[in-house]
Amino acid sequence: xxxxxxxxxxxxxxxxxxxxxxxxxxxxxxxxxxxxxxxxxxxxxxxxxxxxxxxxxxxxxxxxxxxxxxxxxxxxxxxxxxxxxxxxxxxxxxxxxxxxxxxxxxxxxxxxxxxxxxxxxxxxxxxxxxxxxxxxxxxxxxxxxxxxxxxxxxxxxxxxxxxxxxxxxxxxxxxxxxxxxxxxxxxxxxxxxxxxxxxxxxxxxxxxxxxxxxxxxxxxxxxxxxxxxxxxxxxxxxxxxxxxxxxxxxxxxxxxxxxxxxxxxxxxxxxxxxxxxxxxxxxxxxxxxxxxxxxxxxxxxxxxxxxxxxxxxxxxxxxxxxxxxxxxxxxxxxxxxxxxxxxxxxxxxxxxxxx
Amino acid sequence: xxxxxxxxxxxxxxxxxxxxxxxxxxxxxxxxxxxxxxxxxxxxxxxxxxxxxxxxxxxxxxxxxxxxxxxxxxxxxxxxxxxxxxxxxxxxxxxxxxxxxxxxxxxxxxxxxxxxxxxxxxxxxxxxxxxxxxxxxxxxxxxxxxxxxxxxxxxxxxxxxxxxxxxxxxxxxxxxxxxxxxxxxxxxxxxxxxxxxxxxxxxxxxxxxxxxxxxxxxxxxxxxxxxxxxxxxxxxxxxxxxxxxxxxxxxxxxxxxxxxxxxxxxxxxxxxxxxxxxxxxxxxxxxxxxxxxxxxxxxxxxxxxxxxxxxxxxxxxxxxxxxxxxxx
Numbered sequence: 056x057x058x059x060x061x062x063x064x065x066x067x068x069x070x071x072x073x074x075x076x077x078x079x080x081x082x083x084x085x086x087x088x089x090x091x092x093x094x095x096x097x098x099x100x101x102x103x104x105x106x107x108x109x110x111x112x113x114x115x116x117x118x119x120x121x122x123x124x125x126x127x128x129x130x131x132x133x134x135x136x137x138x139x140x141x142x143x144x145x146x147x148x149x150x151x152x153x154x155x156x157x158x159x160x161x162x163x164x165x166x167x168x169x170x171x172x173x174x175x176x177x178x179x180x181x182x183x184x185x186x187x188x189x190x191x192x193x194x195x196x197x198x199x200x201x202x203x204x205x206x207x208x209x210x211x212x213x214x215x216x217x218x219x220x221x222x223x224x225x226x227x228x229x230x231x232x233x234x235x236x237x238x239x240x241x242x243x244x245x246x247x248x249x250x251x252x253x254x255x256x257x258x259x260x261x262x263x264x265x266x267x268x269x270x271x272x273x274x275x276x277x278x279x280x281x282x283x284x285x286x287x288x289x290x291x292x293x294x295x296x297x298x299x300x301x302x303x304x305x306x307x308x309x310x311x312x313x314x315x316x317x318x319x320x321x322x323x324x325x326x327x328x329x330x331x332x333x334x335x336x337x338x339x340x341x342x343x344x345x346x347x348x349x350x351x352x353x354x355x356x357x358x359x360x361x362x363x364x365x366x367x368x369x370x371x372x373x374x375x376x377x378x379x380x381x382x383x384x385x386x387x388x389x390x391x392x393x394x395x396x397x398x399x400x401x402x403x404x405x406x407x408x409x410x
Numbered sequence: 411x412x413x414x415x416x417x418x419x420x421x422x423x424x425x426x427x428x429x430x431x432x433x434x435x436x437x438x439x440x441x442x443x444x445x446x447x448x449x450x451x452x453x454x455x456x457x458x459x460x461x462x463x464x465x466x467x468x469x470x471x472x473x474x475x476x477x478x479x480x481x482x483x484x485x486x487x488x489x490x491x492x493x494x495x496x497x498x499x500x501x502x503x504x505x506x507x508x509x510x511x512x513x514x515x516x517x518x519x520x521x522x523x524x525x526x527x528x529x530x531x532x533x534x535x536x537x538x539x540x541x542x543x544x545x546x547x548x549x550x551x552x553x554x555x556x557x558x559x560x561x562x563x564x565x566x567x568x569x570x571x572x573x574x575x576x577x578x579x580x581x582x583x584x585x586x587x588x589x590x591x592x593x594x595x596x597x598x599x600x601x602x603x604x605x606x607x608x609x610x611x612x613x614x615x616x617x618x619x620x621x622x623x624x625x626x627x628x629x630x631x632x633x634x635x636x637x638x639x640x641x642x643x644x645x646x647x648x649x650x651x652x653x654x655x656x657x658x659x660x661x662x663x664x665x666x667x668x669x670x671x672x673x674x675x676x677x678x679x680x681x682x683x684x685x686x687x688x689x690x691x692x693x694x695x696x697x698x699x700x701x702x703x704x705x706x707x708x709x710x711x712x713x714x715x716x717x718x719x720x721x722x723x724x725x726x727x728x729x730x731x732x733x734x735x736x737x738x
Contacts, residue, residue, distance in 0.1 A: 090732065118738065135738055164738060212738070237737070274738075288737075292502040317491025317532050327733060341733035344484070360488065362607065363731035379732030380600050396599050400732035 077408060080127035080145035081108035084409075087366055087377055088117030088131060088402040098131045100145055100408075103370060105383035105394040111143050111150075118164030119213070119404040123194070124172045130154070132177065134402075135212075136161040136233040140177065142198055152198045159183060160190065160203075161233050164403075165213040168194070169220040169254070176222060178211035179203065185230040185240075187211035189222065189252065207250030207258040209241070212274045215283075221259070221305075222252045223283050227272040229290070242290050247273040249285050249303060262303050264311070271297055279331035279369070282351055285309075286338045289324030299326040300338050300349060314347055314355040321345060327365040328404055333372030337386075341365040346376060348389060357389035366405030377401035427590075429726065430604045433664040434584045438608075441478035441657065442577045448475035449566070449573035456566035460559040462543065462550040465566070466644075469544055472569060473537050473646060477653035479576070481615030481661070484607050485587075485597075486579035494532040496572055499640055500622055501538065509534035510542045510561075514549070517557045521564035524571055536572075538641070540565045545643040605665070606728040612661050613715060613723075613730050619654045620711040623647070627692040628704055634695040642691040652684045655711070665722060672717035680710035 077083070083100030090096055096116050100109035111131075118134040127145040138161050142152040156162050156179060163178040175192040187206030192198045206214075208226025215223050228247030230240045246269055249262040264271060275286040282302050289297040296319035298311040313319050323342035330337055335356065337348045344362040349355055359376075361384065366377030376384040381397040448471045455468040479487070480497060487493045498506055509531050513521070520526045533539065543549055543562050552558035583597075587608075591601030598604045622640070627647070629635035639647040659677040662670065684707055694700020723729055 134736075292500070294500060295502060317494050320494060321488065321491070325737075327736075327738075341731050341736075344488075344734075362484070362603075362610075363733050365733035379734070380603055380606070382599055393596060393599060403733055403736060403738060 074125075075127050075144075075146045076125065077127045077145070083108045083145065084370070084407065085368055085375065086120040086122055086129050086131075086406040086408060087404065088113065088120065089381075089397075089399040090116065090402065092398050096402075098129065098141075098143065100129075101383070105375070105397075107397070109145055109148060111145075111148050113141065114139070117402055119166070120406045121166040121168060121175060122406055122408045123168055124409075126172060128194075130166055130175060132164050132166050133162055135164050135237070136180070136231065137164070138162060140166065154192060154198055154200075156190070157200060160188065162190075163210070163212050167214045167216045167222065169216045169222065174201075174254070176214055176216075178206060178214050178224065180210070180231070180233075182233060185209055185232075187224070187226050189214065189224065191254070204252065204254065204257060207252060207261050208248045209245070210247075210272075213276045215276045215278055217251075217278055217283070220253065223276050223278065224250045224252055225273045225276050225285060226250055227274045227288075228269075229272055239290070242270065245269060245272070245290065247271065247287075249273050249276075249283065249309075251305065260305060262309055264301070264309065268297065268311075271299075273301075275326065275329045277329045277331045277336065280334065280351055282331070284329050284331055284336040284351075286326035286329035288326060291324075293324050294320045295324055296320050297324060299324070299340075300329065300336065300347070302336070302351060302353060310353045312349050312353040312355065314358070318345075318347070318355075318358055322347065328367045330367040330369050330374055330407075332369030332374050337367055337374050339365050339367050339376065341379065346374075346386075346391075348374075348386075359386065359389070359391045361391060365403045366401050368405040368407040370407070375405060377405045427602070427605045427667065427726065429665040429667045429722075430590070430608065431588055433608050433661055434587060436664045437657075437660050438479075438482060439580060439584055441475075441482075441660075442580045445472070445475040445479050446570075446573035446577035448472040449569040453563075453566040453570035456563045459554075460562045461553065462545075462562075465562060466544055469537075469540060470644070470646070473641070473644070473650075474653060476537060477650055478657045478660075480654065481611050481618070481658060483614070484611060485583040486576055489579065491532055492572055492576060494536075495528075496536045496569065497538065498533050498536055499538050500626060500638070501533065505531070505533035506538050507542060510539050510549070513561060514558060521557075521560045524564070524567050527564045527568050528571065535565060535568050537569070540569070541641060541644050602726070602728050605726045608661065608665050609723055609726060609728045610730045610734075612658060612665065612718060615654065615658045615661075616711055616714050616718070619651055619658075620708050623651050623654065624692070624704055624708040624711070627695050628701065628708065629695070631701070634701065636691070636693050636695050639692045645690050647691045648684065648687055648689065651707070652681065655681055655684065662718060662722060665726075668721075668725060670717070670721040673714070673721045676710070676714045676717050680707065680714060683707045683710050 084103045085101045096113040116134045121130040132140045138156040140154040160179045166177040177190040179188040210227040210229040228245035251260040270290040271287040298313045300312045302310045322340040325342045326338040346359040348357045363379035374386045379400045383394045452468040452472045587604035590598035590604035627639040
């Protein structure tokens with residue numbers, strides 16, 4: 056596999072330079088993109104209390120960020136169907152590289168590092184065929200594009216790295232063409248899946264739900280305690296109590312979760328982000344103004360209410376949440392506590408740095 | 411100087427948005443009270459005489475009053491699933507019909523207590539469940555002593571309980587909206603959050619009427635769905651659209667902190683088409699002419715979003731949710 060060979064060459068070429076660490080970037084615990092009051096966009100690094108420790112302007116609306124596992128580097132990825140990603144030195148605030156999707160590709164907004172941070176993986180659309188791709192970029196060769204592999208489905212969205220450099224990819228199943236913005240072209244025939252992919256071996260396992268849930272677009276992922284939590288967005292008629300959260304263990308069958316009828320409907324068929332912390336999983340619904348917390352066995356535990364809430368990340372045994380009005384909250388068991396409020400709209404995702 | 415600073419800091423601490431107070435005092439609270447009164451009246455009638463033909467006028471009054479508040483789907487309306495317990499619609503999976511049929515077939519004794527009935531599935535309670543009982547020809551012929559009589563009383567009492575709870579809880583909730591951004595306000599943390607909640611209700615209400623109340627029966631040109639029209643059994647589909655527009659105009663007018671001539675004109679244009687439409691349950695969507703009329707009404711309602719954004723959202727510095735409307 057030429058991709059693999061090229062990548063190994065690039066890795067070998069990188070010398071052991073003295074390097075900075077996340078401590079040099081003020082030790083942010085989280086990264087989040089936001090819209091500022093003047094309408095511009097930026098990426099923020101936040102400490103554990105939600106206070107700003109770094110701010111880096113972005114040219115357009117961001118979506119999620121990928122944090123390098125060791126180096127104080129973050130990749131801010133454009134909102135779908137954007138074509139740019141920016142590699143930022145979080146210690147200096149400088150733009151290190153601007154990545155542009157190759158011709159015929161656009162990004163979906165998420166990325167993840169593997170190979171101890173040597174390779175950045177981004178979810179992408181092969182615009183002509185609509186097939187999902189994972190773009191590969193060699194960090195130690197200036198984030199040079201070194202190839203791509205199939206994502207195992209259509210419309211890959213969030214991608215996360217599991218132990219052993221296995222990638223979990225949420226193939227949302229929805230085909231779009233950037234010429235038509237976000238118009239969905241295949242709702243009647245969509246078949247989302249959760250795929251496990253390795254650089255060397257390709258798709259090693261693919262998990263699909265039953266035909267009655269083929270319109271439950273699998274979009275976001277979190278991993279912990281040996282389980283992958285996947286969050287969904289219902290594309291069928293609304294309102295509907297379709298499940299929005301599932302759990303999967305490699306080799307096993309997916310377990311779907313739902314709250315009671317009224318709470319389930321109140322999520323408005325939409326989970327925007329998912330996280331695992333303290334033996335629990337939580338999904339956010341900015342449309343329903345709700346957070347639903349479940350045990351990892353799939354039992355519904357609690358609802359937290361906050362309008363336009365979407366970003367969520369683990370912090371020890373609890374969760375940290377962000378919303379579109381600038382609020383930053385922590386959860387204490389099953390209650391919500393305001394940490395602080397900033398004059399900005401936090402965008403979809405809150406990314407935890409390190410553990 | 412000291413006094414001037416004190417005044418200034420007072421302003422900063424509580425930059426009350428006039429439109430929020432006006433919307434609460436002139437729209438939200440009186441309309442909640444009206445719904446509470448109308449459902450109380452419905453329960454009173456049901457306790458006196460439970461028969462369908464007797465209940466229908468009070469039922470219509472309660473439903474009319476619901477349209478005054480149905481767009482206010484936040485705060486107390488969201489607690490304990492109240493909105494769905496009052497109005498389980500759209501019902502894509504046919505749950506209302508099934509749940510009501512099951513209650514009747516089983517003669518479920520849950521109707522004997524208000525507290526027990528509150529535990530029944532939201533699909534078997536509220537205005538749409540009651541519509542089956544009062545208007546479905548196979549169900550509506552019940553008399554005194556029949557199970558359905560007790561069911562009608564239970565549904566009406568449940569609505570009255572929900573209406574009372576809403577009116578009561580909105581009093582306290584209005585206070586928290588009026589003090590948005592104050593220290594210690596844990597619900598409305600930023601000063602503009604209350605205005606944003608009301609504005610979101612306004613825009614979502616317009617979209618709901620356009621996309622669901624009209625969009626569902628319209629379906630597609632090849633497959634119109636007149637049977638999906640809201641409250642068609644009680645002949646209320648168009649009436650609900652008109653009343654929802656009137657309520658939304660009331661909210662818009664109160665919430666705006668300056669004149670809104672384009673919005674007012676756009677509401678007038680939409681209401682003019684709606685009132686001229688001689689199709690109470692949108693049965694005409696199956697023929698091209700009738701369909702066009704409903705489509706024009708839908709377009710007039712969709713055309714309200716732009717002036718509402720420009721004349722209300724922008725001046726108030728609020729928009730519908732940054733993440734809620736992103737969709738990714």
